[in-house]
Amino acid sequence: MPGFPFNIWSRIRSWFVAPDAHRSRLTKLISRVSVEFTACMMFHFIGSISPTPWANGIALTVLVYYTAKISGAHLNPAVTLTFCLLGHTHPIDALMYWVAQVTGCAAGALWIAGLVPGLNMRNAPSGEFQALSGCFTPAAALTPFQVFAWETVSTTCFIVPIFSVVWYTQHKNGYGNSGPLIVGLSLAANALACGRFTGASLNPARSLASPIVFQCPYPVYLYVVGELLGGILATLAVVPWYGISRSAWYRVPSFFFGWTMKNQRSIKLQTISEVDSVVQTRVQLPSTISASDICDEASAPSSPRLASIQEV
Structure with missing residues (x-):
């Protein structure tokens, strides 16, 4: 078959460079999912190597600028859950986002394992390597319920400003491109507030990524369930003010809203x-x-x- 490899390459290239109006839903989804994967990989790598609130906030700001026009810059399964419940993201797209976010953060953890000397994927990291590996350590005095509650409350406080900023930048004049900056500041502020208690993951993908690669000695389920519950509470917090998308994927009961x-x-x-x-x-x-x-x-x-x- 003449030109066989070149035809395949041209077809793959057209998926990503074709005008948006001429691309199918599948190719658009592939572009969005690949961007979410890449950004989450970079975010987990940078945020773990420099585990400070401001480094994580700056990294998130840059990556939101990078992905906002392509995927909506979710970079967090809890954020994706909020947008799905509000009708902005279809459940199939949300599921694909979740897979891309978790696997992307896991790929970032593999970067850390390959580039940081002294880290061993077979042994639980300790000391300074525990922070570099992206493993979050709750305070010793906290009970399991307190760890769960801290992650739930802090994730809710992190997501609510995100949706508010997104809505204002899309519907009001004068906000310009300040949305990603506010998102990064929201992460930094919540990490400064609760980081000393739980490490402030605020992201189920990051909570799952390092335990996949390393044997992190913390209760992963408390973090993941608490953060997803935070996304649900954030949904309930923003619905009375910003409503549900008019193009929602589900039928909205008018009496309830x-x-x-x-x-x-x-x-x-x-x-x-x-x-x-x-x-x-x-x-x-x-x-x-x-x-x-x-x-x-x-x-x-x-x-x-x-x-x-x-x-x-």
Whole structure:
């Protein structure tokens, strides 16, 4: 078959360089998943080699800038869970994200095992090697429930600002590209607050990655379950204010989110009233015509009200 290897390479290359409108859902998902894998690998490697709150916050800021326009910069199964529950991420995409995030962090742990002398994958790391390996150590005085509670609360406090920043940067003017910076600061602040108690993983993928490669001497299930519960609590915290995606993958019961929908309607009405004031001032419309009337009758070119507007 002539040109066989080159045809395959051209097909693979077209998956990643073709214009977004001409790419299938599968190729888009492959791009997003590969970016999540790469970013999580880099994040776990950098965050473990330099296990300080500010180093982790700066690394996350840079990687969010790197992945935001491609995958949405989740880099965390708890964040993916929140976006899935809010209807922004389909469950199939969320499952693929989870696999990419865990395997990416595990690949970062393999980098550490290969590059740091003295680390042995067969033995539990101790001393300074325990921090370098990405193994989190809870304080000796904490009970298992306290470890679980610390990770739950701190993960919730970490995720809530993330969704708030994402919403404001997409729907409000004046925020520019400050979203990734706020995400990194949120991680650094929560790591500074609870790092001395649990090590502040705040990420189920990172909590699982190092135990996969090393024999980390900490209760992994307490971290993972607590962080996923933090994602659920963060969802409940942001729903009353930001609602659920209008293109959600599931049917939203209107009676359950009635207050949220009413709040959204009031915001919409307030926006229309603001448009009315601007239109009345700049276009000098008759006082009997408002911007909402224009929106309602835009599909009727022969409307007498629109005719009066044209005369003005």
